[in-house]
Amino acid sequence: MKRLSFLLFFTLSCAAAFGQSPDDRRAILAILDRQTRDWNAGNVEAFMNGYWKSDSLTFVGKVGVTYGYEATLSNYKRRYPDRASMGTLKFNILKLTFPSRNTAYVIGQWHLTRPQIGDAGGHYTLLWRKIDGKWVIVSDHSS
16 A cells, blocks of 8 residues: 555556646736737737747747748738737637646637737647747748
8 A cells, every 4th residue: 555655656656757837827817918919908029028039939820820930020020010000919828738847839819909900810839848948939930
């Protein structure tokens, strides 16, 4: 019985050690909240702080795949050149999971309220990695 109790305790301890903490979930949700505030303030550069600053960042959208942080930022600026086109952003998180230790996966909806030019919206999937202790989006597929 002692051996069974020890094995159960050891197994649960290992699972806890390799699992994600509630802090990881809160960190990702805080980044998404900050991105929403930055977007709604008209600050695309600050909004991009949630993304991996790497040439390996991928963004998949209506026009195809964009590779790299700078190219993604450039596309955002081109597609949303002013406050009217940016509108007011709202994210709705549908699912947040951690398929492995330093990886997270988010599925959600986005909506832009734009009274002057018409609303826009769709769905997104975000692949996150914890790099150097910080969660960043490494791949975004928004439609």
